[in-house]
Amino acid sequence: MLIVGICGSPKRKNSSTRFLLQKALEAASDVLSDGETKSATTLLLDISDFEIHQCTGCDACVRKKPCPESAEDDMPKIEEKLKQADAIIIAAPSYFTSVPGVLKDFMDRSRTMKMLDHELQDKVFGAITYAGLRYGGQEPVIELLHRFALAHGMIVAGGVGSPVKDGPFGSGAMQKDEGGWRSAKDDTLAISASQGLGKRIAELVKRLN
Numbered sequence: 001m002l003i004v005g006i007c008g009s010p011k012r013k014n015s016s017t018r019f020l021l022q023k024a025l026e027a028a029s030d031v032l033s034d035g036e037t038k039s040a041t042t043l044l045l046d047i048s049d050f051e052i053h054q055c056t057g058c059d060a061c062v063r064k065k066p067c068p069e070s071a072e073d074d075m076p077k078i079e080e081k082l083k084q085a086d087a088i089i090i091a092a093p094s095y096f097t098s099v100p101g102v103l104k105d106f107m108d109r110s111r112t113m114k115m116l117d118h119e120l121q122d123k124v125f126g127a128i129t130y131a132g133l134r135y136g137g138q139e140p141v142i143e144l145l146h147r148f149a150l151a152h153g154m155i156v157a158g159g160v161g162s163p164v165k166d167g168p169f170g171s172g173a174m175q176k177d178e179g180g181w182r183s184a185k186d187d188t189l190a191i192s193a194s195q196g197l198g199k200r201i202a203e204l205v206k207r208l209n
């Protein structure tokens with residue numbers, strides 16, 4: 001069983017989104033591995049480590065032809081891992097209440113996997129986000145990622161922790177209520193929601209297997 005996390009932050013260091021994704025994957029790993037073969041059950045991919053060309057809209061994929069861009073960039077490497085996965089978690093910071101361009105390029109290029117007969121169908125999917133502002137577009141980002149997953153025929157899942165305390169997806173903000181800023185490392189609600197999401201996704205993967 002394999003859960004692949006994609007960090008959609010272009011940031012090379014100290015990404016809050018990446019930190020939350022790690023928390024989700026650790027929680028998932030605990031469920032899947034029973035404490036033994038942890039490294040084998042999860043994989044974190046940083047989107048900024050890959051060269052991803054923009055989709056040119058050529059529609060080769062619609063005609064079930066190989067994407068010409070894939071001959072020249074790293075998209076096949078990501079596709080290979082995603083096809084092996086039982087579940088996919090995408091974590092994205094809010095950029096103008098949407099996802100960063102590099103992640104959107106990946107999403108557009110993933111159309112090939114959809115056109116080649118829903119290669120990501122039935123994979124369990126979860127989303128995580130982080131924003132600068134308390135109300136910085138977290139929910140539009142999550143909704144966008146969920147719609148992406150639905151378009152691929154994935155099974156969108158949310159955490160089910162305390163019905164009165166825990167949200168269904170990983171989400172938080174740098175902005176503190178009392179003023180000032182923090183990283184996700186000090187955002188306890190964002191951490192517990194991300195862990196809850198990872199746990200739930202792993203439980204679903206187990207059940208479906």
Ligand SMILES: Cc1cc2nc3c(=O)[nH]c(=O)nc-3n(C[C@H](O)[C@H](O)[C@H](O)COP(=O)(O)O)c2cc1C
Binds near residue numbers: 136
């Ligand atoms: C280009 C750009 C656009 C951003 N747009 C927003 C925004 O619309 N709302 C917001 O709250 N924060 C915005 N931010 C702040 C990021 O969401 C915030 O720094 C987040 O923690 C980055 O996550 P990371 O550390 O994982 O990269 C923006 C940052 C950048 C660089």
